[in-house]
Amino acid sequence: MRIAVDSSLCEAHGQCGVVDYELFPLDDDGFSAVGPSREVPDGDEATAELGVASCPARALRVLP
């Protein structure tokens, strides 16, 4: 599984980082540093879904 952030939509709500700061790293200002394609380690898929769903700006998605 891979996840991505659309940086033009990310507003630094930080909610993804609250779910899991390793899967959803944030930069120094609290913006998502997930980038255009980030690998989710095996076993962390459910957490990744939770983090993606927690973004109030809908900036995150699971890549097809």
Added chain:
Amino acid sequence: MTVDLTAPAASADPYAVFEELRSTDPVHWSEAHRAWLITRYDDVSDAFRNKAFSNDRVRPVLARRREPSAASDVLGLLAGWMVVTDPPDHTRLRRLAAGAFKGQRIAVMGEQITAIVDSHIDGFLAGSGEQDLISEVAYPLPATVIATMLGAPPADRDRFREWSDELALVAFGTGGAARADRHERALRGLREMDTYFHTLVDHRRRDPGDDMLSALMARDGDDLLSDDELVAMCALLLFAGHETTTNSIANATLALLRHPGQLDRLRADPDLIGPAVEELLRFDGPIKVLNRWVVAETEVRGKRISPGERVHLVLASANRDPERFDDPDTLDLGRNPNPHIAFGKGIHACIGAQLARMETRIAVARIVERMPSLQLAEEPVWKDVLASRAMDRLVVRHL
């Protein structure tokens, strides 16, 4: 014009005041608060990452005290809270705490929280006539959840509530000589709390469990929280997670009772609870205002703001800004997207947000389900306080 958000009329209906401020003076110097009130969504959002605004506001006070006293002991504890530090101290504490709040850790607590919620509602339903939903359910609930999470024995849970009140009293400062006595008692209570948490930390160091306190002991590289830091963290979780969650549940319930159409909608579609709670947090969330100290010259919407001044970020106003939300004064449980900032934004964004959401969702869902005839029995009175949006009582009837 100078606006006083703690005047009774402004406490009863802050949203009318906020609307006026947003349209006429969105960066308002309030003589009453001796602070800038920032009320528009975009300005509040920008403020969260403006380096001129600092969270480090306890240590400067502490540094000014010449003689050590009981108060400086307790202030020393508060000064170590991540919520009143800036990077790099904040970055370190936040990283060390983050593991304990991971989504999966919180997600598995659903059953336990449901059981705690149900036992409080059982107590409430055992009573009859007009009762206060805050003192019976919304107030005790979050303290029990935090005590349980930290692995404290059930018998000690009542003391968590007292400590939480005492922390609030000390953290939000005193006011006048009449309260000096209460303040003194609060400090004594908090010294007891300090001892209690130290004992709890000792136990967990020797005998770790799957509780949150044990999780807070995890290493980040070769760094870890010291005993004193763990004690401060326990106190912070109690302080940050109690009153906020109480008011979140109470305000949400009130909003639903005032909007029967939306309440029916939720009853008909219980799966709506996720977005419903986000909307209830936006509509009338527990925090009105967050505080920042100004540490460098800066400008917001043409107003010059100088070091030594304070700014108040008015979350409750930002969440009703029509520039950001369509029909902001309408409660729409299905609102999506809903980029409210009831949990703040940026590096200090609420670390307990997943837990707070879970508690509020379960509590509101169970109240709605188990009290089908719930009615408001008296007009609630709002507390005249700046930081939180809080009622004294929420007196209701259920048949």
